[in-house]
Amino acid sequence: MKTSILALGFATVASMAAAETPVLTVLTYDSFVAEWGPGPAVEKAFEATCGCDLKFVPAGDGAALLGRVQMEGKTSEADVVLGIDTSLTASARATGLFAAHGQTWANDLPVTYSDADFVPYDWGWFAMVYDKTKVTNVPKTFEELGASDLKIVIEDPRSSTPGLGLLLWVKAAYGDKAKDVWAALADNIVTVTPGWSEAYGLFTEGEADMVLSYTTSPAYHLIAESDDSKAAAVFEEGHYMQVEVAGKLAATDQPDLADKFLAFIGSDAFQSTIPTTNWMYPAVTPSAGLPEGFDRFRPAKSLLMTAEEAAAARDGALAEWQAALAK
CATH class of the missing domain: 3.40.190.10 (Periplasmic binding protein-like II)
Structure with a gap:
């Protein structure tokens, strides 16, 4: 008791x-x-x-x-x-x-x-990540990507911040020509996933030649897997942050x-x-600095809309994207 x-x-x-x-x-x-x-x-x-x-x-x-x-x-x-x-x-x-x-x-x-x-x-900077052992003719712009036969997987801008970032990237780089860029890219898109994890998983499983990710993604493979086969395509029009x-x-x-x-x-x-x-x-550089590989694919030009500009551009950019994929 x-x-x-x-x-x-x-x-x-x-x-x-x-x-x-x-x-x-x-x-x-x-x-x-x-x-x-x-x-x-x-x-x-x-x-x-x-x-x-x-x-x-x-x-x-x-x-x-x-x-x-x-x-x-x-x-x-x-x-x-x-x-x-x-x-x-x-x-x-x-x-x-x-x-x-x-x-x-x-x-x-x-x-x-x-x-x-x-x-x-x-x-970070958004980027199209690819496998260097499979993709040798790397596009230098979205227009070159749209003209290629490369297959890409991207994230849905309605549920994913990378997906929305891609819309703003194309809009910031091309302005009124953004709808033409999407029209050309539509045939390259294998699928649109709800989020980044699903998209990157499909890429690593070999379901696409490129995936919307970040310039630092290859550093993961280099550091965590000792794999130097991944790279980020550096685009001449700049990269959205x-x-x-x-x-x-x-x-x-x-x-x-x-x-x-x-x-x-x-x-x-x-x-x-x-x-x-x-x-x-x-956001604040650690006392130990940055790991190896973080600056291997640093773009020459950064693109970033203000919060207000992004809010104003969002609906129009989404409509252009949806119209292109619906055809």
Whole structure:
């Protein structure tokens, strides 16, 4: 009997302690929380400093995050959203669901970036990645790609931030001629996937010659697999940048903890995980610097619309893309 009472007492104390541990819920995309992504290391490092339970909740790809937040509104259990990018920040701000972050740490982005509601955590250049052992006549522009017989797989701009980034890339590079570029590219597209993971998986399985990814993707194969067969096609018209951000939801019941997490994003403990887990450039250069291979495919020209420009261009660019693929 005494043993049972003691066991019950210990269980009660343990459950009370668990109940008193604050939980910070971060809504993010699937690959961030994968066992090979930044999530596990970030969770361990932050929990060592916060006295809390950091809970990552995956919700598809980047663009799907905003859709979920809009659907849940003020009833969302999330405290922080991590994984939208600057192509969506204007739309995210317009929901009225995000609060000012109040952070003052400086970033090392190659362009000026400052936003009262969203802090950057990484960035990169979109690129068409290919296998050097299979593709020898590498296109130098989207027009050359459209004129080739190369097969590509891309992500859906309605659910994926890389997919939307591709639309803005073509629009920024070609303006009114973007619809002609898409008309030429339509025959090259093998399939359109919901997110990056599915697209890259099809590429590595040999289902396409090229995949929409990042200039840093070949560094993954080089560092993690000792495989130097992958490369990024460097286009003469320039490469569109993606800046990924995190923001605090106004309805959070853990505002101080959310602020602490946003401050943690700027720390070396967070930023040092990015290059070899998310395979992107960190927003703040880690003390150890960048890994080998990160600057092998650095474009000469960077393209990036402001959040407002991206919001204004989005619907028209989407309509051009849909019209081209429907033919």
